[in-house]
Amino acid sequence: MLILHCLISGIATMYVRYKQVHALNPEENLIIKFNKAGLVLGILSCLGLSLVANFQKSTLFVAHVCGAVLAFSMGSLYMFVQTILSYQMQPKIHSKQVFWVRLLLVIWCGVSALSMMTCSSILYSSDFGADIVQKLHWNPEDKGYVLHMVTTAAEWSMSFSFFGFFLTYIRDFQKITLRVEANLHGLTLYDTAPCPVTNERTPLLSRDF
Template identity: 40%
Template sequence: MLWFKQGLCVLPVFLVIWSSCTFIVAYLIALFRHDVDVVFPYISDTGANPPESCIFGLMTFVSACAGMATVYARYKFVEKLNEDTRVVRPCVNKVALWLGMMSCLGMCVVATFQETVVTDVHDAGALLFFISGVSYIALQSVISFSAYPYGSSLGVCWARTGVSGIAVLAFFPMVVCTFFVDQTKLHRDPEDEDYHFYLTSAVCEWVVAFSFICFFLTYIHDFKLFTLRVNLEYQM
C-alpha cells in the first residue's frame, strides 16, 4: 500500500499542500498584478483585491474545512489512545479540540471579510485564528509528551515543541507591531513612519503561518496508524 493511503495520513498531507498553495498562489497572482509589494506583504494583502481575493477566499475556506477534519481526527486519535493508557486528561484533549476549531473558524472569517473592506471584522478573525492556532499547537506539543511513548516518537515530540516555540516567539512581535501599522495600505514605502513595524509584523505573520503548516506536517506518521468510521443507526 502506498504510504499516503495508510490510515488517515491523507488528511494532514492535503492540509499542508493545500494551505501552502493558498498562500503562494494568492501571493504570486497579487504580485503579477502589482497589487502588493515584492517584499513580505501581509498574507491578507495578497487576497485583498479581485481576482486574487476570490481565489484566496475559496482556497482558505477549503483549508479551514481540511483543518477542522484534521483537528477532529487528532482529537479522536488521542481519545482512543487514552482509553487504554490514561496518559492524557480528557479535558485537555477537549480544550485542544475547541482551540483548533476556533482557529479554523477564524480562517473562515479572514477569507470572507477582506481587510480593506471590513477591517475590524477581518482583524478580529485574524486574531482568533492566530491566538487559537498558536495555543492549539502549543497544547498539542504538551499532549504529545504526555502520551509518549504510546503516541509519537520522542523526535516528533521535540519537533512539535520547536515549531510551536517558534510560533509563540513570532506571535508576540507580530501582534504588538500591528497596532502601529496602517492596515488599509497595500503598498509600502521604506520612508513611511510605520514601515519597520509593518515589516516586522509581516515577517512574523509569515513565520507563524508556516509554523502551523510545519506542525501539521508532523501529524503524517501518526495518522497512518488509525482510521475513522461512521456508524449509522436507523430508527423506525
C-alpha cells in the first residue's frame, strides 16, 4: 500500500505540474511540447520505481535492474525537461532563483548518475565472484567493496536530488487550487442525447497547496 501510495502521489504531482505549466503557457508551442514530454517521462519514471519495489534484486535481478534504469534515467530526463521549462518561463513566470536551484539539482543528479553507472559497470563486468549479483551483505575485505559502496552512495545521492527537485514545486503549488466537479449530461446514466440538467457544483476535492 505504501508503494502504491507513493506511485499515485508521484503521478498526481507530475500531472498537476503539467496542468499548471499548460495553463500558464497556453499558446507557447515549444513549452507545450516540452511539457507533454515531461509528463510522459515522469510517468515512465514512476513505472520504473514500481518495478524496483516489486521485483527485488535477490529474486528477479533483470526486472529490478530494468526498473532502476527506467526510474533513474526517465527521472533524470524529467528533471532536465522541467529545468528547461523553468528557463523558458523566467523571468516573466518563473523567478531566476528557482531556475538556478533546479539547474544545480540537475547537475547534482547528473554527477551522481555518472558515478553510479561507472562504478556499477566496473563492478559487474569484472571478476569479483560468481555470486555478486545475489550478494546482499558486504564486508570491507570483500573484493569490489569500495565500488559497491560508491555505487550505493551514488544511488542514494540521485534519490535525494529527486526529492530536492520536487521540493522546489512547493512555491509553485502554493499558487493553485485543485477542485473536481461532476457535470451531469443527462437525467439517467442511459440517456443517449444531452438534456438540460442542473450540474452538481459541490467540490469533490478542494485543497490549497
